[in-house]
Amino acid sequence: VPAVVASLAVGAAVPQLAAPLAAGAGVGLGLLQEIARWGSALPAGHLVMPAAPVAAIPSAAVLLALLLTLRRTTTVEALRRLGWTSAAVVWGWLIVVSLSDLRVRPDEGSELALHFLDVGQGDAAAIRTPGGHWILIDGGPLGRSSDAGRSVVVPYLRRHGVRRLDAMVLSHAHADHLGGFPSILDRMAVLEVIDPAIATAEPLYSGFLAQVEELNAPWMRARRGDGFMLDSVEFRVLHPDTTWDGWGQDLNENSLVLSVEYRNFRAVLAGDAGLPVEAVLAGRVGRADLLKVGHHGSRGATGARWLAELRPTSAIISVGDGNRYGHPAPEAMARLSAAKVEIFRTDQDGTIEVRTDGRAMTIHSRRGVVTHTVSEP
Ligand SMILES: [Zn+2]
Known part of the structure; x- marks a missing residue:
C-alpha cells in the first residue's frame, strides 16, 4: 500500500520512477491475495x-x-x-x-415468514414456520466469479440466527436455483433434501447429489401429491407429475411447484414453471394470496388463466438487475397489472419478507411495509 501511494505521488513528477514502484506494489498485493486464499482454504481459516x-x-x-x-x-x-x-x-x-x-436478530415471531432473497438473477426463498423451523427453497445463482449461496444466503440465514435447515428444496437443477446449494450444504446442517429428481447431464447437479450422499443427508424425490406439515404449515407439491406429457423433459417445465398454506393464507411458489405447467394445473390449484411468479417473470409464464384462477393479491418476481434475458417481460408484467396484482421485484425492492398469522399478510421491502387481509379459502 505505501508503494502504491508513493507511485501515485511521484507519478506526476517523475513517471519513470512511478512504474517500478507500482510494479513492486503489484507483486506485494498479489502475494497478499495468495496468502489470503491459502489461509481461507484452511479449515476454520475464515469467517x-x-x-x-x-x-x-x-x-x-x-x-x-x-x-x-x-x-x-x-x-x-x-x-x-x-x-x-x-x-x-x-x-x-x-x-x-x-x-x-x-x-444476529433471531426471527422469533409466532408467525409464518417467507423471505424472498435478493440473489440477483435466480431464486432463493427462506421460509420460517411459526415454531421456528426453516425451509430453504432454492439457493441462488452460481456464476463464474460469484456464489449467492456463500455471499448472500448463508450470511442472511446466520443473521437470522438459523443454525440448521429442516429442509432444502430444489425447484429444478439449473445453476440460477441450484448454484448456491453446495456452499450452503458446506456451511449449514440440512436435515432433508427435497428434489424433483429429473435426470439431467448438468454437472452441477451430479456434483450436488454426490455431496448430499457424502453428507448422508436424507433425500426425497418430490412428486405431485407429496407434502408435509410443520408447525401447522402445510407444504404440498403440486408439480411435477409423472403422468403428464412433458414429464422428465424440459427442466423448467418439470420445476417443483410448491403450495404453502397456513390457516387462511396460501402462497404458491412456481419455480421456473411456465404456461405448459399452468395448463396442466388448471382447475386444481385455486385461490392463493401470494404468488412467486414462474421463471423470473418471463413471457412464457404467468398466463391470464393462471392469474384468474389463483387471484393473488401480491406477486414476487425474483430477478437480477439488468439481466440478459430481459426478465421480467413486459407481457408478463402487463398480465399481472391487468389482473390487479401488486408486484414486488427483488431487483428493485431488494429482499422481500412476507409475514402472516394466517389472517393478514404484511410485506416488508425497501419500498416500505404494506398489509393485506388474507382471503377466506
Ligand atoms: Zn431460473
Missing part, C-alpha cells in the same frame, strides 16, 4: 461476514492499533497505547454491531 462496508471497521481498527503500538517507543508506553486502543476497538465494535445489520 463469513455479511457484505456491509461496516464489516471492514474492526479490521481497520485493529490495523490502526497495531501501527500505533508498534511505533518506536518505550515498552510501558507501548503497553499503555495497546490497552487504550484495544478498549477503543472493543467499544467501537460493540457500537457498530448494535447499530448495524451485523447483529
Whole structure:
C-alpha cells in the first residue's frame, strides 16, 4: 500500500520512477491475495461476514492499533497505547454491531415468514414456520466469479440466527436455483433434501447429489401429491407429475411447484414453471394470496388463466438487475397489472419478507411495509 501511494505521488513528477514502484506494489498485493486464499482454504481459516462496508471497521481498527503500538517507543508506553486502543476497538465494535445489520436478530415471531432473497438473477426463498423451523427453497445463482449461496444466503440465514435447515428444496437443477446449494450444504446442517429428481447431464447437479450422499443427508424425490406439515404449515407439491406429457423433459417445465398454506393464507411458489405447467394445473390449484411468479417473470409464464384462477393479491418476481434475458417481460408484467396484482421485484425492492398469522399478510421491502387481509379459502 505505501508503494502504491508513493507511485501515485511521484507519478506526476517523475513517471519513470512511478512504474517500478507500482510494479513492486503489484507483486506485494498479489502475494497478499495468495496468502489470503491459502489461509481461507484452511479449515476454520475464515469467517463469513455479511457484505456491509461496516464489516471492514474492526479490521481497520485493529490495523490502526497495531501501527500505533508498534511505533518506536518505550515498552510501558507501548503497553499503555495497546490497552487504550484495544478498549477503543472493543467499544467501537460493540457500537457498530448494535447499530448495524451485523447483529444476529433471531426471527422469533409466532408467525409464518417467507423471505424472498435478493440473489440477483435466480431464486432463493427462506421460509420460517411459526415454531421456528426453516425451509430453504432454492439457493441462488452460481456464476463464474460469484456464489449467492456463500455471499448472500448463508450470511442472511446466520443473521437470522438459523443454525440448521429442516429442509432444502430444489425447484429444478439449473445453476440460477441450484448454484448456491453446495456452499450452503458446506456451511449449514440440512436435515432433508427435497428434489424433483429429473435426470439431467448438468454437472452441477451430479456434483450436488454426490455431496448430499457424502453428507448422508436424507433425500426425497418430490412428486405431485407429496407434502408435509410443520408447525401447522402445510407444504404440498403440486408439480411435477409423472403422468403428464412433458414429464422428465424440459427442466423448467418439470420445476417443483410448491403450495404453502397456513390457516387462511396460501402462497404458491412456481419455480421456473411456465404456461405448459399452468395448463396442466388448471382447475386444481385455486385461490392463493401470494404468488412467486414462474421463471423470473418471463413471457412464457404467468398466463391470464393462471392469474384468474389463483387471484393473488401480491406477486414476487425474483430477478437480477439488468439481466440478459430481459426478465421480467413486459407481457408478463402487463398480465399481472391487468389482473390487479401488486408486484414486488427483488431487483428493485431488494429482499422481500412476507409475514402472516394466517389472517393478514404484511410485506416488508425497501419500498416500505404494506398489509393485506388474507382471503377466506
Ligand atoms: Zn431460473
